[in-house]
Amino acid sequence: MNGLDAQRVTVRLDGRLIIDGIDCSAPSGAVTALIGPNGAGKSTLLHALATILPTEAGVIRFGDDDLLAMKRRTRARTIALVEQDATTELSLSVADVVSLGRIPYQGMFSDESVHDRAIARNALDTVGMSAFAERDVTELSGGERQRVLLARALAQEPRLLLLDEPTNHLDISAQLSTLALLHDLAAGGVTVMAALHDLTLATGWSDHVIVLSGGHVVASGPTGATLTPRLIEDVYGVHAEIIERQGHRPTIAFSPRD
Numbered sequence: 518m519n520g521l522d523a524q525r526v527t528v529r530l531d532g533r534l535i536i537d538g539i540d541c542s543a544p545s546g547a548v549t550a551l552i553g554p555n556g557a558g559k560s561t562l563l564h565a566l567a568t569i570l571p572t573e574a575g576v577i578r579f580g581d582d583d584l585l586a587m588k589r590r591t592r593a594r595t596i597a598l599v600e601q602d603a604t605t606e607l608s609l610s611v612a613d614v615v616s617l618g619r620i621p622y623q624g625m626f627s628d629e630s631v632h633d634r635a636i637a638r639n640a641l642d643t644v645g646m647s648a649f650a651e652r653d654v655t656e657l658s659g660g661e662r663q664r665v666l667l668a669r670a671l672a673q674e675p676r677l678l679l680l681d682e683p684t685n686h687l688d689i690s691a692q693l694s695t696l697a698l699l700h701d702l703a704a705g706g707v708t709v710m711a712a713l714h715d716l717t718l719a720t721g722w723s724d725h726v727i728v729l730s731g732g733h734v735v736a737s738g739p740t741g742a743t744l745t746p747r748l749i750e751d752v753y754g755v756h757a758e759i760i761e762r763q764g765h766r767p768t769i770a771f772s773p774r775d
């Protein structure tokens with residue numbers, strides 16, 4: 518299969534079984550939403566798929582490649598992870614932070630090339646942050662920093678882009694433009710998987726969904742057929758009504774269960 522295919526992935530943290538033998542996949546050319554209640558294991562799974570967290574068992578394949586066996590440099594050219602609430606104490610300019618995304622393409626003693634600089638500049642432009650290039654990253658707002666970290670990931674030119682709550686700090690306009698950007702990247706062949714709390718964004722913008730609960734996959738498949746009111750009620754314990762309007766992406770209205 519093209520895209521990401523993980524089988525029997527198991528992660529234990531401090532002796533606790535957090536991800537319990539999960540099978541999941543994310544097709545290339547599609548946005549996959551990873552959803553589930555607080556503590557379901559979304560961040561842990563993303564870190565495991567990014568091969569940042571050690572897995573106790575399981576196989577993670579991307580196309581024909583075994584990600585766990587891949588050389589570090591090749592892996593850094595293949596996968597980018599945009600972490601949730603990533604902060605930095607390092608006083609670097611925004612342009613320098615984005616340039617870090619080009620390191621996997623540079624030799625140990627070679628400087629950033631004109632090509633590297635152009636890609637980094639383009640990534641910053643794509644997230645609408647060019648005007649911030651010379652600003653110190655430690656002085657940015659949460660939403661501004663989030664966009665810079667997305668630009669750094671884009672500068673990596675990954676084939677697999679994993680994002681942990683990429684819309685967390687963003688205003689509604691930036692949320693929609695981020696989802697539109699992920700959609701465009703997927704259309705260009707990137708495999709995109711994003712943990713999302715906002716089920717309306719998930720239903721409106723993802724093609725495929727993986728639903729986690731208690732460290733297990735409880736459902737997965739095409740978003741329209743999988744993310745149903747029944748499933749939302751079972752997993753989140755709330756009533757949900759999916760609202761379809763012609764010419765618009767679907768939205769969801771929620772209400773407490775009696």
Ligand SMILES: Nc1ncnc2c1ncn2[C@@H]1O[C@H](COP(=O)(O)OP(=O)(O)OP(=O)(O)O)[C@@H](O)[C@H]1O
Pocket residue numbers: 530531533535553554555556557558559560561562
């Ligand atoms: N280092 C750790 N040691 C032990 N347990 C941990 C550790 N890190 C996370 N956990 C636990 O693993 C479970 C899954 O956490 P994770 O952050 O992956 O969930 P999540 O679905 O991303 O949650 P949220 O939606 O709240 O961000 C939680 O119960 C959490 O307390």
